[in-house]
Amino acid sequence: MLYDQFDSQTTANPADITSQDFETSLDPADSEAADDFVVPTGLTWAIDAIDVDGEYFSRDGEEPVPAGFHVRFWSNDSATSLPSVLTASRMSQAYTPIGTASGDVQIAVDSPVVLPAGTWWVSVQARLDYGAGTHQWFWHNRTVQANQGAAWRNPGDLLQTPCTSFGRRSACQGTTDAPDQVFRLHGTSSAAGGPPPPPPPPPPPPPPPPLPAPRCHVPRVVGKKLGRAIPLILRAHCRVGRISRRKSVRTRRGKVLGQSPRAGRFLPLNSRVKLVVGRR
Numbered sequence: 115m116l117y118d119q120f121d122s123q124t125t126a127n128p129a130d131i132t133s134q135d136f137e138t139s140l141d142p143a144d145s146e147a148a149d150d151f152v153v154p155t156g157l158t159w160a161i162d163a164i165d166v167d168g169e170y171f172s173r174d175g176e177e178p179v180p181a182g183f184h185v186r187f188w189s190n191d192s193a194t195s196l197p198s199v200l201t202a203s204r205m206s207q208a209y210t211p212i213g214t215a216s217g218d219v220q221i222a223v224d225s226p227v228v229l230p231a232g233t234w235w236v237s238v239q240a241r242l243d244y245g246a247g248t249h250q251w252f253w254h255n256r257t258v259q260a261n262q263g264a265a266w267r268n269p270g271d272l273l274q275t276p277c278t279s280f281g282r283r284s285a286c287q288g289t290t291d292a293p294d295q296v297f298r299l300h301g302t303s304s305a306a307g308g309p310p311p312p313p314p315p316p317p318p319p320p321p322p323p324p325l326p327a328p329r330c331h332v333p334r335v336v337g338k339k340l341g342r343a344i345p346l347i348l349r350a351h352c353r354v355g356r357i358s359r360r361k362s363v364r365t366r367r368g369k370v371l372g373q374s375p376r377a378g379r380f381l382p383l384n385s386r387v388k389l390v391v392g393r394r
C-alpha cells in the first residue's frame with residue numbers, strides 16, 4: 115500500500131458527496147470529488163489501484179451497478195491548493211466490492227499511473243446512470259484532514275452550488291466537520307532519479323613483475339662486415355671487445371672471421387665480445 119486514509123468515516127450528515135458521471139441527459143448533474151496526497155521526496159509512485167469508501171442510493175430497491183469508475187490524477191495548484199492540471203485519466207475502470215459494505219470498492223488503475231515526488235490530487239467518479247431508479251453513488255467524507263481539504267465541482271451547475279470549478283468540498287457542500295474523503299492507494303514505490311550509480315571502479319591491477327635485468331645476448335656476427343657487426347653487438351646489450359686482425363682472402367677482408375664468446379650465449383649486461391676481422 116502506498117497511501118492510506120481509509121479511516122475516520124464521518125457519521126454526521128452530510129456523510130458523503132455525489133461524484134458521478136450520469137447519462138448524457140443528466141450531464142449538468144455530473145460532479146467530481148477529489149482529494150490530495152503527497153509522494154515523498156526522493157520517491158516515484160506507480161499507482162495501480164485505489165480503494166474508496168462509498169455508498170449507493172436507489173429508489174427501486176435494486177443495487178446500482180456502475181459501468182465503471184473514472185480515476186483522474188491532477189497536479190496541485192500551489193496558489194489555491196486545489197486540483198490544477200489533469201495529469202492522467204483512467205476512464206471506466208474495472209472495480210470489485212470491498213467487504214460487504216455496499217458502495218465500498220477497489221478500482222483498478224490500468225495502466226499504473228507514475229508520479230514523482232510532490233502533492234497530487236486523485237478524483238473518483240462512478241460512471242452510473244441515474245435512470246428510473248435514481249441510482250447514485252456517493253464518496254464518504256472523512257473527519258480527519260490530511261494535507262489539504264478535499265475538492266469538488268459540478269461544472270453543469272444542476273446542483274446549484276458555488277463550485278462549477280474545483281473548490282473546497284466542505285464549502286461547496288456547506289459542511290465543516292468532515293473535510294476529506296476516505297480512500298487509499300495501492301502500487302509500488304521506487305527511488306527517484308536517473309539510472310543507479312555506477313559500480314565502484316575495480317581495484318587497479320597489481321603492478322607487473324619487474325622486468326628481468328637486461329643481459330648481453332651474444333649475436334651472431336661472423337661473416338658480417340665490421341660496420342654491421344658493431345651495432346648488432348651494442349643492440350644486444352653487449353660491448354665490442356678487443357678487435358684483432360688476421361690476414362684473409364680478399365672477399366673476407368673487413369668482415370668478422372671469428373667471435374668470442376659464441377653466438378646465443380647469455381652473459382651479464384655489457385659483456386665484451388671479441389672479434390677477429392680479416393685484413394689484407
Ligand SMILES: [Ca+2]
Pocket residue numbers: 135136137138140141144
Ligand atoms: Ca455524464
Ligand SMILES: [Ca+2]
Pocket residue numbers: 167168169215216217218254
Ligand atoms: Ca461506505
Ligand SMILES: [Ca+2]
Pocket residue numbers: 149150151259260261262263264294295
Ligand atoms: Ca486531503
